[in-house]
Amino acid sequence: DIQMTQSPSSLSASVGDRVTITCQASQDITNYLNWYQHKPGKAPRLLIYAASNLQRGAPSRFSGSGSGTAFTLTISSLQPEDTATYYCQQYDNLPLTFGQGTRLEIK
Amino acid sequence: QVQLQESGPGLVKPSQTLSLTCTVSGGSISSGSDYWSWIRQPAGKGLEWIGRLYNSGNTIYNPSLESRAIILEDTSNNLFSLGLSSVTAADTAVYYCARETTLQVGVYYYYAMDVWGQGTTVTVSS
Numbered sequence: 472d473i474q475m476t477q478s479p480s481s482l483s484a485s486v487g488d489r490v491t492i493t494c495q496a497s498q499d500i501t502n503y504l505n506w507y508q509h510k511p512g513k514a515p516r517l518l519i520y521a522a523s524n525l526q527r528g529a530p531s532r533f534s535g536s537g538s539g540t541a542f543t544l545t546i547s548s549l550q551p552e553d554t555a556t557y558y559c560q561q562y563d564n565l566p567l568t569f570g571q572g573t574r575l576e577i578k
Numbered sequence: 579q580v581q582l583q584e585s586g587p588g589l590v591k592p593s594q595t596l597s598l599t600c601t602v603s604g605g606s607i608s609s610g611s612d613y614w615s616w617i618r619q620p621a622g623k624g625l626e627w628i629g630r631l632y633n634s635g636n637t638i639y640n641p642s643l644e645s646r647a648i649i650l651e652d653t654s655n656n657l658f659s660l661g662l663s664s665v666t667a668a669d670t671a672v673y674y675c676a677r678e679t680t681l682q683v684g685v686y687y688y689y690a691m692d693v694w695g696q697g698t699t700v701t702v703s704s
Binding site: 472503505507512513514515516517520521524526558560562565566567568569570571572 | 615623624625626627638640641642674676681683686688689690691692693694695696697
């Protein structure tokens, strides 16, 4: 299985801050990488697909980059509603695997 | 728009079979290009992909489930189901169903889970 490692596992930032979450794959996954936002009690939400493409309806402050084994999710200006856990997920090989999640809190 | 809703017993006894249903509205599970997946999240842990239904009844599973999982489609009622046999406390989790759809980038197509259900909590306990 392809292992996905996210860092940090949690972070706290202020409204307006630029926030970056990283995701490392255990092998080359080209750009088969998606990012999801998950709030407690809600359905996970697709933010970014194919490493850098913003899903329709997702706020433009979210962006993704990377290829191969190293990827990042960036929030350009953190908003209160961005409090959530964020997951990366690889789509290169079965079984599909997710990172362990990054819990983002607002200071 | 497509919506998914999980349903099933919230409590299952050890060694029994967990059975869940995902009802799809606003779209058809017979849509050839979409896949239909089950994912779970044990308390305090990350997301684990269980398996998917694709191409009119074909299935593929995460080997970690050691052949305990089965996903079936019911096209008449536009739903798909998950059965997980010989459950233990380790199977206690929130279970989600999701649609994997194709998203086009230039001349390439990528898959992502663009629609999820709200999730249903299943506890394995005697």
